[in-house]
Amino acid sequence: MKYINEYRQKHLVETLLTNIKAEATGDYHFMEVCGSHTHAIRRFGLPSLLPENIRLLSGPGCPVCVTDQNYINRAVELALNNDTIIATYGDLLHVPGNDKSLNDCREEDADVRVVYSSLDALAIASQNPEKSVVFLAIGFETTAPATAIAIQKADSQNINNLFFLSAHKIMPPAMKAVIDDGVTLNGYICPGHVSTITGKSIYEDFPEKYKVATVISGFEPTDILQSILMLIRQVNSGDFKTEIQYKRAVKPEGNVRAQQVMDEVFEIKVDRWRGFGTIPASGLKLNNRYSEYDADKKFSIPIPEPEEDNGCICGEILKGRKEPEECRLFATVCTPRNPKGACMVSAEGSCNAHFKYRNYG
Amino acid sequence: MANKIEIGHGSGGLMTQELIQELFMKYFDNQWLKAEGDSAIVDSTHQKIAFTTDSYVINPLFFPGGDLGKLAVCGTVNDLAVTGARPSYLTAGFIIEEGLSLETLENIVKSMKAEADKAGVHIVAGDTKVVEKGQADRLFINTSGMGFVDELHKNLANGKLITEGDRVWVNGTLGDHEAAIMNAREAYFENSRLESDCASLNGLIRELLDRCNTIRFIRDITRGGLAGILHEVAGMSSLGFEINEDKIPISEGVQAFCESLGYEPLHMACEGKCIVIADESEAERVASIMKNHEFGKNAAQIGQITKEHPGDVVLDTMIGGRRLLEPPRAAKVPRIC
Numbered sequence: 001m002k003y004i005n006e007y008r009q010k011h012l013v014e015t016l017l018t019n020i021k022a023e024a025t026g027d028y029h030f031m032e033v034c035g036s037h038t039h040a041i042r043r044f045g046l047p048s049l050l051p052e053n054i055r056l057l058s059g060p061g062c063p064v065c066v067t068d069q070n071y072i073n074r075a076v077e078l079a080l081n082n083d084t085i086i087a088t089y090g091d092l093l094h095v096p097g098n099d100k101s102l103n104d105c106r107e108e109d110a111d112v113r114v115v116y117s118s119l120d121a122l123a124i125a126s127q128n129p130e131k132s133v134v135f136l137a138i139g140f141e142t143t144a145p146a147t148a149i150a151i152q153k154a155d156s157q158n159i160n161n162l163f164f165l166s167a168h169k170i171m172p173p174a175m176k177a178v179i180d181d182g183v184t185l186n187g188y189i190c191p192g193h194v195s196t197i198t199g200k201s202i203y204e205d206f207p208e209k210y211k212v213a214t215v216i217s218g219f220e221p222t223d224i225l226q227s228i229l230m231l232i233r234q235v236n237s238g239d240f241k242t243e244i245q246y247k248r249a250v251k252p253e254g255n256v257r258a259q260q261v262m263d264e265v266f267e268i269k270v271d272r273w274r275g276f277g278t279i280p281a282s283g284l285k286l287n288n289r290y291s292e293y294d295a296d297k298k299f300s301i302p303i304p305e306p307e308e309d310n311g312c313i314c315g316e317i318l319k320g321r322k323e324p325e326e327c328r329l330f331a332t333v334c335t336p337r338n339p340k341g342a343c344m345v346s347a348e349g350s351c352n353a354h355f356k357y358r359n360y361g
Numbered sequence: 362m363a364n365k366i367e368i369g370h371g372s373g374g375l376m377t378q379e380l381i382q383e384l385f386m387k388y389f390d391n392q393w394l395k396a397e398g399d400s401a402i403v404d405s406t407h408q409k410i411a412f413t414t415d416s417y418v419i420n421p422l423f424f425p426g427g428d429l430g431k432l433a434v435c436g437t438v439n440d441l442a443v444t445g446a447r448p449s450y451l452t453a454g455f456i457i458e459e460g461l462s463l464e465t466l467e468n469i470v471k472s473m474k475a476e477a478d479k480a481g482v483h484i485v486a487g488d489t490k491v492v493e494k495g496q497a498d499r500l501f502i503n504t505s506g507m508g509f510v511d512e513l514h515k516n517l518a519n520g521k522l523i524t525e526g527d528r529v530w531v532n533g534t535l536g537d538h539e540a541a542i543m544n545a546r547e548a549y550f551e552n553s554r555l556e557s558d559c560a561s562l563n564g565l566i567r568e569l570l571d572r573c574n575t576i577r578f579i580r581d582i583t584r585g586g587l588a589g590i591l592h593e594v595a596g597m598s599s600l601g602f603e604i605n606e607d608k609i610p611i612s613e614g615v616q617a618f619c620e621s622l623g624y625e626p627l628h629m630a631c632e633g634k635c636i637v638i639a640d641e642s643e644a645e646r647v648a649s650i651m652k653n654h655e656f657g658k659n660a661a662q663i664g665q666i667t668k669e670h671p672g673d674v675v676l677d678t679m680i681g682g683r684r685l686l687e688p689p690r691a692a693k694v695p696r697i698c
Binding site for chain 1: 531547549607613616617620622623676679680681682683684685687690
């Protein structure tokens with residue numbers, strides 16, 4: 001398959017590994033902050049190939065995993081009690097709320113539909129004018145523009161039965177929170193898809209203020225290994241900067257049109273992140289111009305109390321402080337089939353990726 | 362006859378008779394059905410009998426590469442064939458939702474007949490039930506099958522013959538059926554050439570069993586995909602698998618489908634693929650039989666059996682990494698981004 005297989009060639013991987021091993025003279029802690037990176041790293045077995053002095057940590061990059069439990073509770077409440085159709089990305093279906101997941105709601109005859117795009121939700125709304133349709137708008141800068149487009153289309157097409165429950169988040173505040181929390185990091189493997197939208201400027205604090213190496217990476221094994229090599233070189237030389245490895249997709253200025261659409265529709269808000277608590281200026285909500293599409297405003301959703309502590313250490317895992325294997329629930333009571341925490345639910349979650357693609361040898 | 366199935370077609374009265382005569386008898390036409398007994402009386406041999414059943418429910422009823430009828434024949438034929446049996450007789454039970462068009466039913470029945478002829482099996486008994494609208498989704502088919510097993514192959518199905526060092530093959534690309542069905546359902550890609558691999562494998566399997574002396578195990582790869590089957594076999598044989606990811610054949614279309622939606626091709630169902638385990642000494646013969654067969658052109662040796670890690674399936678990834686290959690665990694949902 002073109003544009004994929006080229007980046008999975010064994011001899012290129014071997015060359016990169018040789019260079020990494022030759023140049024990695026110290027100990028390195030690199031964190032990836034995109035669920036798709038976590039997934040690729042495990043899927044291709046990269047940890048079994050890298051030397052022990054390079055440690056890869058999985059950060060708060062899986063949109064499902066960082067979504068606050070109260071958000072799930074509110075979605076469940078909407079699904080069960082408001083004669084709505086819930087349109088959601090598939091990953092969110094099995095995330096446990098206090099009492100139940102959205103999938104459990106389906107069993108109680110709630111109309112919860114999996115969509116692949118925010119525009120699918122728009123189609124559902126126009127086909128069901130008698131119903132209120134709520135799109136569960138989650139994700140980082142990657143998916144936020146698509147939500148913004150759907151909102152603008154709903155507006156221009158006079159669709160007034162589609163609402164958005166926004167848990168959209170932006171990446172850099174959480175990346176800062178990880179460092180501010182005292183996690184030792186030498187470099188960030190920055191999310192490629194987020195960066196296609198934002199460009200590189202959102203990361204400039206990391207090399208300048210935090211002295212952390214910063215490379216925007218693609219998702220194939222040679223991309224990730226090349227990014228690791230670039231990070232090692234930045235650390236070794238002390239010349240910290242934001243570099244783009246994923247040049248075939250990311251422009252330094254990003255996707256300006258997508259940024260515009262986001263600006264037109266959203267404003268920044270304080271937001272809650274699972275495992276982190278509240279992070280200032282880290283979330284996106286619909287601005288006044290589009291507030292009639294805001295599900296939070298349309299429905300008054302009673303917010304139940306936060307959950308009891310069930311022993312899940314997703315928070316520590318999302319900060320890169322602990323590995324999934326260090327959680328006493330991991331692979332015993334918490335499995336992809338019966339997840340206790342969000343990191344086990346999404347295919348991009350660390351626990352799920354560790355569970356599915358356990359290292360061997 | 363009416364152009365839609367009505368409740369009366371399942372009443373046991375004249376309408377039922379009409380349906381049987383003008384549709385089922387017309388196409389399945391054979392001496393056993395013509396006898397019109399409550400059971401078919403078939404000839405037996407001194408051999409052991411393999412006996413299986415499976416129910417087929419699929420949406421859409423017609424999909425690229427096949428339809429419910431074809432699937433209902435080849436699924437049961439394959440279940441017989443992989444146990445070393447020569448599939449001989451099938452029965453067919455139809456649960457029909459009131460209102461199904463007769464044309465649809467006729468096309469499914471025609472397709473069953475064509476596949477049965479191709480596989481060399483006879484549909485010797487059947488049953489029809491009609492349920493009220495909403496009580497079933499258009500058409501469900503159950504087929505049971507019977508076949509005869511040579512003394513030589515009576516242990517093929519239990520996995521006890523598998524030995525350390527045996528080689529593992531698949532007869533072609535993986536994941537085609539499930540990708541085609543999902544795409545037909547959701548129309549993710551409009552111009553895809555994704556096509557179900559739905560096929561009866563008894564011919565290929567018979568050639569392997571007749572011409573090789575060391576076939577240790579065969580199993581069709583259906584729900585759960587290759588990963589699911591390998592785990593089942595590792596569990597039942599107390600041996601492990603070493604699998605080379607870069608040897609596993611996957612079509613470009615299925616790869617593109619899986620890469621785009623975040624699915625694991627090794628978890629995707631097939632309907633015309635099997636794994637074959639045989640002694641290393643017959644590697645060339647197994648490969649050449651498969652590659653010369655209509656349903657084995659893209660066959661590949663994908664790994665071997667080891668004692669090193671009993672119960673585990675270890676994947677050497679295409680870039681030289683090593684990890685456990687997990688069985689699928691939950692329903693597939695597309696990833697967010």
